[in-house]
Amino acid sequence: xxxxxxxxxxxxxxxxxxxxxxxxxxxxxxxxxxxxxxxxxxxxxxxxxxxxxxxxxxxxxxxxxxxxxxxxxxxxxxxxxxxxxxxxxxxxxxxxxxxxxxxxxxxxxxxxxxxxxxxxxxxxxxxxxxxxxxxxxxxxxxxxxxxxxxxxxxxxxxxxxxxxxxxxxxxxxxxxxxxxxxxxxxxxxxxxxxxxxxxxxxxxxxxxxxxxxxxxxxxxxxxxx
Amino acid sequence: xxxxxxxxxxxxxxxxxxxxxxxxxxxxxxxxxxxxxxxxxxxxxxxxxxxxxxxxxxxxxxxxxxxxxxxxxxxxxxxxxxxxxxxxxxxxxxxxxxxxxxxxxxxxxxxxxxxxxxxxxxxxxxxxxxxxxxxxxxxxxxxxxxxxxxxxxxxxxxxxxxxxxxxxxxxxxxxxxxxxxxxxxxxxxxxxxxxxxxxxxxxxxxxxxxxxxxxxxxxxxxxxxxxxxxxxxxxxxxxxxxxxxxxxxxxxxxxxxxxxxxxxxxxxxxxxxxxxxxxxxxxxxxxxxxxxxxxxxxxxxxxxxxxxxxxxxxxxxxxxxxxxxxxxxxxxxxxxxxxxxxxxxxxxxxxxxxxxxxxxxxxxxxxxxxxxxxxxxxxxxxxxxxxxxxxxxxxxxxxxxxxxxxxxxxxxxxxxxxxxxxxxxxxxxxxxxxxxxxxxxxxxxxxxxxxxxxxxxxxxxxxxxxxxxxxxxxxxxxxxxxxxxxxxxxxxxxxxxxxxxxxxxxxxxxxxxxxxxxxxxxxxxxxxxxxxxxxxxxxxxxxxxxxxxxxxxxxxxxxxxxxxxxxxxxxxxxxxxxxxxxxxxxxxxxxx
Numbered sequence: 028x029x030x031x032x033x034x035x036x037x038x039x040x041x042x043x044x045x046x047x048x049x050x051x052x053x054x055x056x057x058x059x060x061x062x063x064x065x066x067x068x069x070x071x072x073x074x075x076x077x078x079x080x081x082x083x084x085x086x087x088x089x090x091x092x093x094x095x096x097x098x099x100x101x102x103x104x105x106x107x108x109x110x111x112x113x114x115x116x117x118x119x120x121x122x123x124x125x126x127x128x129x130x131x132x133x134x135x136x137x138x139x140x141x142x143x144x145x146x147x148x149x150x151x152x153x154x155x156x157x158x159x160x161x162x163x164x165x166x167x168x169x170x171x172x173x174x175x176x177x178x179x180x181x182x183x184x185x186x187x188x189x190x191x192x193x194x195x196x197x198x199x200x201x202x203x204x205x206x207x208x209x210x211x212x213x214x215x216x217x218x219x220x221x222x223x224x225x226x227x228x229x230x231x232x233x234x235x236x237x238x239x240x241x242x243x244x245x246x247x248x249x250x251x252x
Numbered sequence: 253x254x255x256x257x258x259x260x261x262x263x264x265x266x267x268x269x270x271x272x273x274x275x276x277x278x279x280x281x282x283x284x285x286x287x288x289x290x291x292x293x294x295x296x297x298x299x300x301x302x303x304x305x306x307x308x309x310x311x312x313x314x315x316x317x318x319x320x321x322x323x324x325x326x327x328x329x330x331x332x333x334x335x336x337x338x339x340x341x342x343x344x345x346x347x348x349x350x351x352x353x354x355x356x357x358x359x360x361x362x363x364x365x366x367x368x369x370x371x372x373x374x375x376x377x378x379x380x381x382x383x384x385x386x387x388x389x390x391x392x393x394x395x396x397x398x399x400x401x402x403x404x405x406x407x408x409x410x411x412x413x414x415x416x417x418x419x420x421x422x423x424x425x426x427x428x429x430x431x432x433x434x435x436x437x438x439x440x441x442x443x444x445x446x447x448x449x450x451x452x453x454x455x456x457x458x459x460x461x462x463x464x465x466x467x468x469x470x471x472x473x474x475x476x477x478x479x480x481x482x483x484x485x486x487x488x489x490x491x492x493x494x495x496x497x498x499x500x501x502x503x504x505x506x507x508x509x510x511x512x513x514x515x516x517x518x519x520x521x522x523x524x525x526x527x528x529x530x531x532x533x534x535x536x537x538x539x540x541x542x543x544x545x546x547x548x549x550x551x552x553x554x555x556x557x558x559x560x561x562x563x564x565x566x567x568x569x570x571x572x573x574x575x576x577x578x579x580x581x582x583x584x585x586x587x588x589x590x591x592x593x594x595x596x597x598x599x600x601x602x603x604x605x606x607x608x609x610x611x612x613x614x615x616x617x618x619x620x621x622x623x624x625x626x627x628x629x630x631x632x633x634x635x636x637x638x639x640x641x642x643x644x645x646x647x648x649x650x651x652x653x654x655x656x657x658x659x660x661x662x663x664x665x666x667x668x669x670x671x672x673x674x675x676x677x678x679x680x681x682x683x684x685x686x687x688x689x690x691x692x693x694x695x696x697x698x699x700x701x702x703x704x705x706x707x708x709x710x711x712x713x714x715x716x717x718x719x720x721x722x723x724x725x726x727x728x729x730x731x732x733x734x735x736x737x738x739x740x741x742x743x744x745x746x747x748x749x750x751x752x753x754x755x756x757x758x759x760x761x762x763x764x765x766x767x768x769x770x771x772x773x774x775x776x777x778x779x780x781x782x783x784x785x786x787x788x789x790x791x792x793x794x795x796x797x798x799x800x801x802x803x804x805x806x807x808x809x810x811x812x813x814x815x816x817x818x819x820x821x822x823x824x825x826x827x828x829x830x831x832x833x834x835x836x837x838x839x840x841x842x843x844x
Contacts, residue, residue: 031593038592042604045581048705051678051698052576053612054619056569058675065566070616072566074609076573081605084585085598087773091586092594094776099590102712103583104768105719107775114723116771117716123764124580124713125738126757128706129745135702136746138695159749166746173703174739177710181731184711185591188584191704199697201607203682208614210685212621225610 034243037189039236043200044192045084048131049077050200101184132170140165186244193236201229575762580712582769618681626674713738 053073060066091103100106104120107113140162147161148154180187208214209222589597679698683691714734721729748754 031595032591035592035596038588038597038600039604041584041588042597042600045585045601046577046604046608048698048701049573049576050608050612050615052572053615054677054681056572056576057616057619059572060566060569065569068566069569070613072570073573073612073616076570077577077609077612078605080574080577081601084582085601087582087769088585088589088597089594090776091772092589094779095586097590099586100715101584101587102715103586103772105715107772108779109723112771113775114720116768117720119764120580120583120768121713121716121720123761123768124709125741126754126761127579128709128742129748129754130758131702131705131709132742132746133748135699135706138699142695159747162749163747167743169703170706170739170742170746173707174710174735177707177714178732178735180707181711181715184708184715185584185587187704187708187711191701191708195697195701195704199694199701201611203694203697204611204615204618207618207681207685211618211681212614222614225607229607 036236036239036243037185039232040189040192040194040196040240041185042192043196044188045081046196046200050204101188132166136162136166136169139169183244183247186240186247189240190237190244193233193240197229197233197236202226202233205229578769579765580709583712583772615678615681618685619676622676622681622684623674710735710738 057066057069060069092099095103095106098106104113104117107116140157143161143165144157147157205222205225209219214222592600679691679694682694714731717734717737718729718731721727721734745754
């Protein structure tokens with residue numbers, strides 16, 4: 028149970044990554060709340076729930092760390108003591124992720140296939156309409172590329188998680204909403220300053236965490252070679 | 253109920269010359285159906301409001317036979333595939349002219365009869381069916397209809413509303429009913445008669461029920477729209493093509509003022525205070541719409557969301573938040589703790605929590621501001637108009653994939669469909685704040701984030717499966733092959749254009765994740781317990797030992813473990829993953 032380890036910076040991205048896609052869900056969830064009063068209460072509820080979830084994360088992290096030790100794998104399930112139950116857990120998680128996969132993939136594929144419209148237009152001519160077949164082709168290509176990347180990066184899961192969290196998670200989850208608040212909500216001058224501070228803090232964290240992660244990743248690769 | 257005094261000139265009816273098919277898959281038609289539904293919701297909401305505020309019985313009148321018809325019946329027939337209204341065509345004034353009815357019953361007559369009986373609003377109405385002619389009395393017992401929009405000076409007497417149906421076309425499993433709606437005959441054929449059977453209060457209740465049912469079934473409708481596009485649409489399709497060529501089809505577009513001018517230019521017949529039922533219908537509709545923005549905020553349900561989540565309660569939102577957050581990501585936390593040390597990890601978690609709450613509150617506040625702007629900016633009168641305008645423009649730009657393009661939600665399936673009243677999304681808000689390029693950047697961000705998550709999945713699953721193969725079969729399968737297998741599984745899944753189909757499997761996945769989490773915790777507690785049995789000081793050592801003593805842990809019996817978990821995690825924790833299908837349904841609406 029060390030206080031601080033040398034790879035501490037990796038956790039910056041991981042901590043942000045934990046909020047995976049929640050930020051994009053907030054607006055739909057807010058809208059999904061039916062009555063006006065409940066709509067008003069939503070933010071408060073959100074705070075409470077998120078706090079509870081993070082508390083659970085902390086609890087889970089500490090408990091599992093203490094029990095499985097320092098060499099706990101990035102994918103916790105592979106560190107479980109061998110046994111039938113552990114195997115079922117691994118299988119369960121695998122199946123669950125297999126099913127979750129298309130859902131997580133979908134938005135990205137949507138954006139990608141729409142963005143590739145000009146490409147279709149140039150390469151294939153015509154209106155460049157994204158038909159089902161073309162969409163499928165784009166999706167397949169993306170998946171194959173991703174799988175190749177995955178094969179290459181199998182052993183660097185922790186760095187990937189950290190990098191994604193730091194480089195994409197921080198701007199999406201922390202910076203942009205705050206900037207938007209300054210722009211759309213006409214806040215008081217004090218609040219504007221606060222927003223600016225938060226944005227700068229976020230930017231600094233993002234740049235620093237990403238850079239350090241990349242550098243240490245690189246160093247790790249060098250070491251392996 | 254005293255707004256119509258200053259009604260603006262009537263715009264073209266939104267359902268000006270349209271065909272709306274229950275099973276049609278094209279985005280614009282879906283949108284129309286949704287719009288119908290929305291208007292119906294508004295109407296119901298308003299009527300509810302009226303009924304609560306005053307006993308004004310005239311509020312119970314069905315202003316728009318057509319609207320009720322379409323929204324309720326469309327969704328209903330789509331929901332139970334056995335029959336019902338299949339498509340609805342409207343004339344220039346937005347009035348229903350043709351209704352296609354699909355049934356699966358045996359003889360012609362029975363078919364017609366059953367189809368008509370299925371029309372929910374006809375309950376209890378007079379119905380005459382013979383082989384070539386069907387006439388029915390709209391409104392049934394308790395349903396009054398006002399000619400005029402001025403409810404105030406009405407005599408509070410509901411009366412029946414007669415409409416003749418003729419031109420029934422009967423196909424194999426299809427009945428098309430041509431409404432004689434536009435001819436003056438139908439107006440004159442309207443018979444006024446006092447109604448005594450049903451007090452209006454009941455009427456309201458019934459409408460509310462309709463509303464609820466409708467909400468629940470709307471989703472089915474959508475599903476079905478996607479599923480059997482090509483099936484049994486013969487008649488409908490024909491109608492549809494005819495209509496699609498109609499230049500007036502998209503006459504209703506642009507913003508408020510162009511619409512008015514267009515209306516004038518078209519020289520649409522006087523939609524003034526004449527006793528034309530259509531005018532009354534329109535005025536009522538718009539009168540309603542216009543005041544909905546101003547005063548229904550505090551109690552009226554926001555229809556779209558409501559319809560989607562079924563309940564739309566805070567509880568549902570809580571489940572949504574939890575599901576949106578807790579996934580495989582949890583599993584990386586212990587390793588993160590182990591590599592960074594608790595003295596950094598815990599504060600970092602708290603830091604990101606605070607940051608997240610701050611920015612999430614900001615985001616929600618932005619939403620509120622935009623909502624207020626949207627509802628308020630155009631003033632009361634044009635609220636509905638601008639709402640529709642937004643819908644329309646967005647829809648036209650977007651084409652078939654619908655929804656997720658520029659002004660509205662990007663491709664995040666979770667917030668995949670936004671529109672009707674005030675619908676927004678993260679990228680849509682960004683678009684408002686930073687324009688096109690900002691929104692594009694955010695979309696790229698979302699894309700990269702999702703691809704990153706997917707990439708992680710590509711590592712996560714093979715690693716787990718590798719371990720499984722090692723444990724179960726004692727085979728050391730190369731990760732490469734496992735990734736390949738996973739690609740084979742995921743490729744076809746990625747071709748799906750409608751991931752709502754995966755809703756059920758995803759529910760299953762949630763339970764698997766719950767199971768996994770509980771087991772992980774169970775193992776952790778077991779080994780901590782053992783560790784502390786030896787000594788507290790050597791905690792980390794003994795946990796290392798734990799790995800070696802896998803043999804012993806292997807002995808751990810299932811029963812023991814489950815007892816243990818039950819003790820530690822009372823079944824109450826299952827509630828966290830309570831299968832709230834409706835919220836999931838909300839997430840899985842990519843194309844709408």
